[in-house]
Amino acid sequence: MKITLKSPLDMHLHLREGTMLQAVAPLTASCFAGAVVMPNLISPVDNLEKVQKYKEEIEASSNSASFIPYMTLFFKKYSRAELEAAKNEIIGIKLYPAGITTGSENGVSDLGNINDTLCLMEEMQIPLLVHGESNGFVLDREKEFLTVYQNIAETFPKLHIIMEHITTADAVEFVDRYPNVSATVTLHHLFITLDDVIGGLMEPDLFCKPIAKRPRDLQALRAAVLSGHKRIMFGSDSAPHPRHKQECCGCAAGIFSAPVALPMLAELFEEADHLDLLQSFTSDIACKRYGLQPPDKTVVLEKKAWTVPNLYGDLKPFGAGRHLRWSIKGEEIAQ
Amino acid sequence: MKITLKSPLDMHLHLREGTMLQAVAPLTASCFAGAVVMPNLISPVDNLEKVQKYKEEIEASSNSASFIPYMTLFFKKYSRAELEAAKNEIIGIKLYPAGITTGSENGVSDLGNINDTLCLMEEMQIPLLVHGESNGFVLDREKEFLTVYQNIAETFPKLHIIMEHITTADAVEFVDRYPNVSATVTLHHLFITLDDVIGGLMEPDLFCKPIAKRPRDLQALRAAVLSGHKRIMFGSDSAPHPRHKQECCGCAAGIFSAPVALPMLAELFEEADHLDLLQSFTSDIACKRYGLQPPDKTVVLEKKAWTVPNLYGDLKPFGAGRHLRWSIKGEEIAQ
Numbered sequence: 001m002k003i004t005l006k007s008p009l010d011m012h013l014h015l016r017e018g019t020m021l022q023a024v025a026p027l028t029a030s031c032f033a034g035a036v037v038m039p040n041l042i043s044p045v046d047n048l049e050k051v052q053k054y055k056e057e058i059e060a061s062s063n064s065a066s067f068i069p070y071m072t073l074f075f076k077k078y079s080r081a082e083l084e085a086a087k088n089e090i091i092g093i094k095l096y097p098a099g100i101t102t103g104s105e106n107g108v109s110d111l112g113n114i115n116d117t118l119c120l121m122e123e124m125q126i127p128l129l130v131h132g133e134s135n136g137f138v139l140d141r142e143k144e145f146l147t148v149y150q151n152i153a154e155t156f157p158k159l160h161i162i163m164e165h166i167t168t169a170d171a172v173e174f175v176d177r178y179p180n181v182s183a184t185v186t187l188h189h190l191f192i193t194l195d196d197v198i199g200g201l202m203e204p205d206l207f208c209k210p211i212a213k214r215p216r217d218l219q220a221l222r223a224a225v226l227s228g229h230k231r232i233m234f235g236s237d238s239a240p241h242p243r244h245k246q247e248c249c250g251c252a253a254g255i256f257s258a259p260v261a262l263p264m265l266a267e268l269f270e271e272a273d274h275l276d277l278l279q280s281f282t283s284d285i286a287c288k289r290y291g292l293q294p295p296d297k298t299v300v301l302e303k304k305a306w307t308v309p310n311l312y313g314d315l316k317p318f319g320a321g322r323h324l325r326w327s328i329k330g331e332e333i334a335q
Numbered sequence: 336m337k338i339t340l341k342s343p344l345d346m347h348l349h350l351r352e353g354t355m356l357q358a359v360a361p362l363t364a365s366c367f368a369g370a371v372v373m374p375n376l377i378s379p380v381d382n383l384e385k386v387q388k389y390k391e392e393i394e395a396s397s398n399s400a401s402f403i404p405y406m407t408l409f410f411k412k413y414s415r416a417e418l419e420a421a422k423n424e425i426i427g428i429k430l431y432p433a434g435i436t437t438g439s440e441n442g443v444s445d446l447g448n449i450n451d452t453l454c455l456m457e458e459m460q461i462p463l464l465v466h467g468e469s470n471g472f473v474l475d476r477e478k479e480f481l482t483v484y485q486n487i488a489e490t491f492p493k494l495h496i497i498m499e500h501i502t503t504a505d506a507v508e509f510v511d512r513y514p515n516v517s518a519t520v521t522l523h524h525l526f527i528t529l530d531d532v533i534g535g536l537m538e539p540d541l542f543c544k545p546i547a548k549r550p551r552d553l554q555a556l557r558a559a560v561l562s563g564h565k566r567i568m569f570g571s572d573s574a575p576h577p578r579h580k581q582e583c584c585g586c587a588a589g590i591f592s593a594p595v596a597l598p599m600l601a602e603l604f605e606e607a608d609h610l611d612l613l614q615s616f617t618s619d620i621a622c623k624r625y626g627l628q629p630p631d632k633t634v635v636l637e638k639k640a641w642t643v644p645n646l647y648g649d650l651k652p653f654g655a656g657r658h659l660r661w662s663i664k665g666e667e668i669a670q
Contacts, residue, residue: 137550138534139474198533199473202542202586211533215472251537 001303002329003275007033007294008262008282012129012164012184012235014038014254015058015069022061023313024240027259029062031328033283033297036070036129036235039094040103044074048086055089066297072129075108078117083124091290092127092162093117100133100141101209102239102253111148118152122159127290128152129162132171133210139194142210143170153178160289165189165237167210169220175231182289184235185221187257187264188318193218204251205316208237225281226272233285236261242314257318260308264319266301266326300329336638337664338610342368342629343597343617347464347499347519347570349373349589350393350404357396358648359575362594364397366663368618368632371405371464371570374429375438379409383421390424401632407464410443413452418459426625427462427497428452435468435476436544437574437588442466446483453487457494462625463487464497467506468545474529477545478505488513495624500524500572502545504555510566517624519570520556522592522599523653528553539586540651543572560616561607568620571596577649592653595643599654601636601661635664 013028013035015021028035037058039045045054051071058069073086075095095114096107108114121128132149133141153161163171163183175183188208193199193215197206206212224232238261239254257264262282269278286292306327308319348363348370350356363370372393374380380389386406393404408421410430430449431442443449456463467484468476488496498506498518510518523543528534528550532541541547559567573596574589592599597617604613621627641662643654 137528138530139549193472195473198542198546202537202539202588204537204539204586207533207537214474251539253537 003266003278003301005262005279005282005299005301007287007297008299009033009234009286009292009294010035010236010238010258010261011162011233011286012036012038012186012237013258014040014237014239015061016240017041017057020240020242021057023315024238024256024258025058025061026063027312028238029064029067031259031262031299033066033294034068034070034292036072036091039072039074040096040101042103044103044106045072046074046076046106047082048089051086051089066295068295070292074106075114075117075128076106077114078120080120083117083120083126087124087126090126091292092129092160093121094129094131094164096131097133097135097145100135101131104131115155118156118159122156125158125160127160127162129164131165132163138211139213142166142168146170146174149174149181150178153181156180162289164235165210166221166232167213168217172220172224172232175224175229182231182233182285184233184237185225186235186237186255187261188212188237188255189218189221190225190268191218191264191318205318205320206255207251207253208239208255209253222268222272226269226274226277228274228277228280230285231289232281233289234261234265234282240315255318256312256315259312260317260319260324262299262301262328263306263324263326267324270326301326302329304329338601338613338636340597340614340617340634340636342622342632343634344368344569344621344627344629345370345571345573345593345596346497346568346621347371347373347521347572348593349375349572349574350396351575352376352392355575355577356392358650359573359591359593360393360396361398362647363573364399364402366594366597366634368401368629369403369405369627371407371426374407374409375431375436377438379438379441380407381409381411381441382417383424386421386424401630403630405627409441410449410452410463411441412449413455415455418452418455418461422459422461425461426627427464427495428456429464429466429499431466432468432470432480435470436466439466450490453491453494457491460493460495462495462497464499466500467498473546474548477501477503481505481509484509484516485513488516491515499570500545501556501567502548503552507555507559507567510559510564517566517568517620519568519572520560521570521572521590522596523547523572523590524553524556525560525603526553526599526653540653540655541590542586542588543574543590544588557603557607561604561609561612563609563612563615565620566624567616568624569596569600569617575650590653591647591650594647595652595654595659597634597636597663598641598659598661602659605661636661637664639664
């Protein structure tokens with residue numbers, strides 16, 4: 001049994017820099033036709049020059065003619081001239097509230113002061129990607145941020161807003177209310193709840209932001225994705241952290257899932273008897289919502305048992321050691 | 336400025352065994368007149384012989400004439416003869432639902448089948464100490480268990496039931512409803528919420544069971560304790576884990592707080608302008624509820640700056656590195 005995916009896309013990906021970039025870029029480029037690359041580097045990607053330089057580094061590292069890195073700018077106040085110059089080099093601009101996650105120190109500290117830039121983005125049709133969390137209690141952050149989303153969605157009805165990595169039933173409900181709003185869902189938020197993170201032992205490998213929520217939230221995410229929601233698309237939020245940094249003096253957030261995403265999604269969609277919706281979740285919805293024409297690339301998933309490696313180099317993948325029924329055909333798994 | 340505590344008691348303590356016991360027992364014995372010692376060893380303390388042997392080991396390790404280890408039996412089905420033989424050697428029997436925390440594998444798996452033993456305990460006036468969590472979603476476990484508490488409290492109205500280490504506003508409300516119910520509150524649950532555990536970085540040193548909850552739960556615990564609640568007493572639940580075991584492949588639950596408890600409580604009660612209630616929280620309520628007469632022991636806390644050590648041997652204490660205004664007078668801090 002096989003399923004052929006046409007130009008799968010990862011609409012939310014962290015590739016980092018330097019040797020880490022070199023290690024992870026090929027793992028995505030081998031099985032995706034494109035990925036939306038996050039700009040929250042140590043020095044944020046916040047001008048055209050940085051975008052171009054980072055894109056070149058990614059292309060050199062991924063070394064694939066059938067993979068496009070869709071670049072993003074780090075949100076700040078941009079002038080019309082800056083946006084006009086950058087427009088054709090980016091897929092959108094990513095907004096981080098200040099301090100809310102890894103590499104967000106230079107993010108937005110006053111959400112009441114962003115409308116000038118949002119107005120330009122709406123006019124130029126540059127999508128707005130958002131890490132939507134308040135600085136409140138950890139489990140309430142996404143829900144509390146919905147008022148910000150609502151305000152932006154209503155003030156800029158022609159701005160395409162993407163709620164990144166949604167994790168709650170409340171967020172799923174919110175997406176339905178505004179036609180200019182899309183959302184991405186990660187692999188891990190389709191599989192784990194807070195119980196997996198801290199319900200038994202504490203599992204630093206499952207620590208991520210936003211944190212995984214309640215069983216009913218997991219169910220709401222699955223229900224939306226597995227019913228073919230027309231504005232919810234796949235974005236892994238795959239984020240590599242080397243093992244030696246995940247030590248017990250405060251562990252950083254981030255789950256590395258890029259190389260296991262497609263086989264694990266195939267399992268999930270198969271169990272729901274909806275393999276027919278995998279193509280739209282992993283490519284078509286994104287193409288339609290963003291207006292993309294990714295490189296032609298065929299990725300074949302076959303029903304052939306595979307065990308997720310414990311490590312990819314220094315990186316522990318999501319699902320390490322898990323026995324999967326699906327694998328990527330012809331894929332040599334680098335370990 | 337000084338405050339003199341008469342015979343302070345820690346009504347919930349883990350001392351473990353062997354070299355760990357030898358390391359931690361003196362730290363409690365130096366500043367408490369007694370402590371209720373938990374029976375969840377690798378081989379549970381579930382008969383009189385084990386109680387006596389463990390008590391001897393604790394006494395040898397603590398090496399203090401002014402410290403009493405109040406022993407507990409691990410709950411299982413006990414006969415009348417067993418309970419009569421053990422009664423004078425124990426302060427109560429500790430019930431763990433199976434699998435709910437460290438060393439609870441042999442705990443109770445069928446809570447519908449414990450009434451015979453509870454009936455004997457009520458008749459003999461042997462208190463029941465409970466780790467009150469269901470096996471549900473991690474944040475709901477304590478609340479879900481309240482129906483079990485309610486059932487026991489109503490079925491055995493003369494049985495003294497102690498809700499150990501309560502963490503929620505719901506549990507505080509529950510204590511008020513049944514005169515035969517008491518509760519203990521830990522040091523750490525008076526200081527942290529889930530935000531401290533997973534809201535920024537993930538902090539394995541703050542991982543405990545029950546997990547710390549919401550800000551409103553912290554407020555409810557503080558309000559109860561700092562208003563002199565007549566049935567809520569101090570029990571640290573201090574639980575030593577050596578640093579090398581707290582690695583990022585699943586971290587065990589437990590916070591080591593014994594040596595810092597009294598100074599940190601003094602700070603908390605002082606900030607609430609209720610130093611007058613510290614004596615009752617740390618001793619008098621427990622003496623009254625359990626009918627104890629602990630050894631005469633005077634512990635003087637003085638307002639003298641102190642920095643919590645980063646390590647006690649191999650153990651990282653709660654509040655490591657924190658600058659405190661209060662310290663224990665005459666205490667040589669073993670590091």
